[in-house]
Amino acid sequence: MTVRARQQSDGVADGVTDATIDMSRLMRPRSVAIVGISPEPSSAGFLALRNLQEFGYRGTIHLVSRNQTQVAGRPCVRSIDDLPEGVDAALLFIPRVAIEEAVAACARRGIGGVVVFAAGFGEAGGEWQAAQDRIAAQARAAGIALCGPNCLGLVDFVHDIPLTFSRQTTRRENVAAGVAVIAQSGGLAAVIRLALGAKGIAVTCTVSTGNEAVLGLEDYAAYLLEDEATKVVVAFAEQVRRPQAFLAMAARARALGKPVVLLMSGRSAAARESAKSHTGALAGDYAVIETLLRHESVILVETLEELIDVAELTLRFPSAPTKGVAVVTDSGAVKGMTLDYCDALGLDLPPLPSALAATIQAELPDFVRASNPLDLTAQVITHPEIFGRTIKPLIADDSYGSLLLAVIIGEVSDYAIPKGKACLAALIGSRKPAIIGLLGDEVNVPASIITDARAAGIPFFRSPERALRALARLTAYGRSLQRAQIRRAPAAIAAPPLAGRGTLTEHASKATIAKLGIPVPKGGMARDLAGAKAIAAAIGFPVALKLQAAALPHKSDAGAVLLGIADEGALAQGWDKLMQIAARHAGLVVDGVLVEAMARPGLEMIVGARRDRDWGPVALVGLGGIWTEALHDVRVLPIGLPADEIADEIGKLKGAALLRGIRGAAARDTAALAETVERIGALMAARPQISEIDLNPVMVYGAGEGVLALDALIVADESD
Numbered sequence: 149m150t151v152r153a154r155q156q157s158d159g160v161a162d163g164v165t166d167a168t169i170d171m172s173r174l175m176r177p178r179s180v181a182i183v184g185i186s187p188e189p190s191s192a193g194f195l196a197l198r199n200l201q202e203f204g205y206r207g208t209i210h211l212v213s214r215n216q217t218q219v220a221g222r223p224c225v226r227s228i229d230d231l232p233e234g235v236d237a238a239l240l241f242i243p244r245v246a247i248e249e250a251v252a253a254c255a256r257r258g259i260g261g262v263v264v265f266a267a268g269f270g271e272a273g274g275e276w277q278a279a280q281d282r283i284a285a286q287a288r289a290a291g292i293a294l295c296g297p298n299c300l301g302l303v304d305f306v307h308d309i310p311l312t313f314s315r316q317t318t319r320r321e322n323v324a325a326g327v328a329v330i331a332q333s334g335g336l337a338a339v340i341r342l343a344l345g346a347k348g349i350a351v352t353c354t355v356s357t358g359n360e361a362v363l364g365l366e367d368y369a370a371y372l373l374e375d376e377a378t379k380v381v382v383a384f385a386e387q388v389r390r391p392q393a394f395l396a397m398a399a400r401a402r403a404l405g406k407p408v409v410l411l412m413s414g415r416s417a418a419a420r421e422s423a424k425s426h427t428g429a430l431a432g433d434y435a436v437i438e439t440l441l442r443h444e445s446v447i448l449v450e451t452l453e454e455l456i457d458v459a460e461l462t463l464r465f466p467s468a469p470t471k472g473v474a475v476v477t478d479s480g481a482v483k484g485m486t487l488d489y490c491d492a493l494g495l496d497l498p499p500l501p502s503a504l505a506a507t508i509q510a511e512l513p514d515f516v517r518a519s520n521p522l523d524l525t526a527q528v529i530t531h532p533e534i535f536g537r538t539i540k541p542l543i544a545d546d547s548y549g550s551l552l553l554a555v556i557i558g559e560v561s562d563y564a565i566p567k568g569k570a571c572l573a574a575l576i577g578s579r580k581p582a583i584i585g586l587l588g589d590e591v592n593v594p595a596s597i598i599t600d601a602r603a604a605g606i607p608f609f610r611s612p613e614r615a616l617r618a619l620a621r622l623t624a625y626g627r628s629l630q631r632a633q634i635r636r637a638p639a640a641i642a643a644p645p646l647a648g649r650g651t652l653t654e655h656a657s658k659a660t661i662a663k664l665g666i667p668v669p670k671g672g673m674a675r676d677l678a679g680a681k682a683i684a685a686a687i688g689f690p691v692a693l694k695l696q697a698a699a700l701p702h703k704s705d706a707g708a709v710l711l712g713i714a715d716e717g718a719l720a721q722g723w724d725k726l727m728q729i730a731a732r733h734a735g736l737v738v739d740g741v742l743v744e745a746m747a748r749p750g751l752e753m754i755v756g757a758r759r760d761r762d763w764g765p766v767a768l769v770g771l772g773g774i775w776t777e778a779l780h781d782v783r784v785l786p787i788g789l790p791a792d793e794i795a796d797e798i799g800k801l802k803g804a805a806l807l808r809g810i811r812g813a814a815a816r817d818t819a820a821l822a823e824t825v826e827r828i829g830a831l832m833a834a835r836p837q838i839s840e841i842d843l844n845p846v847m848v849y850g851a852g853e854g855v856l857a858l859d860a861l862i863v864a865d866e867s868d
Contacts (some may be wrong), residue, residue, distance in 0.1 A: 212228060229253055234258045300358075327381070329355070340456065349463055369397050370396075402444060477522070478523070551575075553583070554587060565596065571584060649866050660860075673743075838863070843859065845859065
């Protein structure tokens with residue numbers, strides 16, 4: 149695979165040069181040079197050589213040493229410049245002070261890939277960040293695929309190419325299909341690989357990306373996705389340095405039908421201080437990332453356990469489920485716990501169809517009712533055949549996308565092995581995800597049960613909760629793929645030009661959204677009291693008065709919004725009050741006073757959008773008014789969703805019942821609210837200078853009665 153080499157700015161790749169990088173020279177080198185080899189068996193260079201030898205690396209190995217003429221019976225040259233022209237990859241086991249010159253020498257000799265293991269570059273800051281930037285520039289200019297610095301290298305288990313000094317004790321023979329592991333942490337890459345190996349999951353390749361001076365996580369993932377043996381990409385990231393390239397990679401993965409499972413730290417990061425609106429604060433950095441990644445069907449997990457568990461399920465079951473789970477147990481207590489846990493996970497437990505319920509009921513005691521979850525009771529101890537008689541029809545029924553057997557196999561005893569074998573026999577051959585979640589945590593289980601489960605490809609979890617978490621992720625992924633396949637294009641909406649730049653006043657913001665077709669209250673801008681009276685007379689009392697100044701985006705906090713002005717006398721008093729407020733703000737430039745008709749009551753919602761400087765724009769919808777900051781009940785959505793999908797997302801709000809109507813209240817116009825979100829998204833897409841939009845509150849009326857944006861704020865760049 150060939151990628152474009154990128155310019156570097158503040159440590160973030162964002163442009164292109166004319167040079168290209170052929171990643172295959174790093175990922176599948178036909179020749180490798182170990183620079184800085186030592187005869188000391190514990191030295192990093194010697195360990196790298198031993199890895200290559202033990203893997204049976206079929207390419208040519210070159211050794212470079214200033215002090216040795218041979219190591220382990222192999223000849224050494226004194227410098228990189230003494231290497232043959234065009235060695236594919238060089239492993240640099242030299243001090244960081246020598247790295248810059250070494251990369252320059254690699255460029256002179258036409259070396260295509262370099263692994264820089266040395267630490268203390270970008271992570272050290274200051275002069276060493278500058279050194280890393282110079283090294284990256286050298287590599288890009290020469291078309292060198294550079295891994296690191298501050299990394300542990302990479303291992304290709306399919307083609308037997310270990311480019312690392314880390315001891316590789318789990319080499320796998322004949323890896324035909326498996327998981328690629330990519331991590332910015334070398335230690336975590338090893339942990340994930342070992343954990344997957346313990347579950348019997350083949351790993352095709354591991355990459356420790358380190359500081360990503362040239363190649364980033366998204367580059368390795370894009371390369372490995374095209375590899376026939378790699379069926380799943382599992383990744384850990386502290387930061388995605390090139391978000392748009394990562395999203396493009398994710399879209400390619402979705403097109404190929406290859407899951408990307410990502411664990412990303414930084415969920416607790418606060419929203420940027422520069423946010424001027426409620427939307428900017430609510431749609432924080434991680435919320436934006438999460439929204440856009442899930443839209444591209446990336447499986448975003450929250451723990452290392454989930455990363456490993458979901459990786460196993462995605463590899464073992466390439467067709468992700470889109471329907472709910474059937475749960476079978478032999479514990480009545482677990483049945484109740486499962487109902488609670490699945491509700492919290494958002495994993496549905498479809499009821500048994502009547503015909504299926506009758507089939508299963510025939511296998512149960514009279515005092516047990518067939519249901520989902522299904523409790524088989526303690527009868528399975530003496531009659532383990534009940535597992536097959538009930539589980540087989542459940543798996544075959546189209547109402548369910550997966551099945552979990554939450555079972556008490558028990559410690560080694562006379563009945564543990566027969567019971568365990570009956571469980572496995574009931575699950576073998578299922579095309580759906582059918583897994584075992586053992587009750588009892590680390591209770592001693594007959595080794596043959598675990599061995600047989602692995603051999604049969606049946607995931608074996610040490611807790612039902614872990615299994616259900618993984619199934620919830622897998623099911624959400626399947627539904628995401630399904631939505632992407634049937635997604636219709638959003639409505640064509642002509643976006644108007646902005647009525648100004650910088651922080652627009654409410655009046656200017658409303659002038660813009662009104663041209664989008666979003667309803668706003670009747671009214672106008674008054675420059676003096678006479679003008680205010682004229683507007684009020686035209687629209688009718690009562691009215692609202694709102695001081696308009698770009699430097700005063702949160703007018704209510706300053707007392708600059710007066711509601712329910714009933715007549716001309718109250719209007720004059722209100723005008724004087726607003727002018728006094730303006731006078732207290734030194735240097736405040738007042739555009740005028742917005743005079744608007746008072747709106748009738750409705751359900752207050754918030755609609756907004758935010759443009760992340762790296763990841764791009766997202767939209768937001770949720771409960772508005774005073775509830776916005778108190779409850780944070782919002783949905784962050786990608787730009788470009790059609791109104792019907794937006795309406796589905798609105799239905800997932802905690803306060804969605806208010807829209808549907810409760811305690812006799814009429815249902816609200818969710819369709820009009822969804823169309824408002826769609827239109828705001830269209831404006832963000834068409835006007836890249838907009839950084840934030842905030843409509844709060846948007847009054848939502850009864851079904852078919854529409855919405856009304858009572859307040860609006862648009863923040864745009866000062867210049868193109």
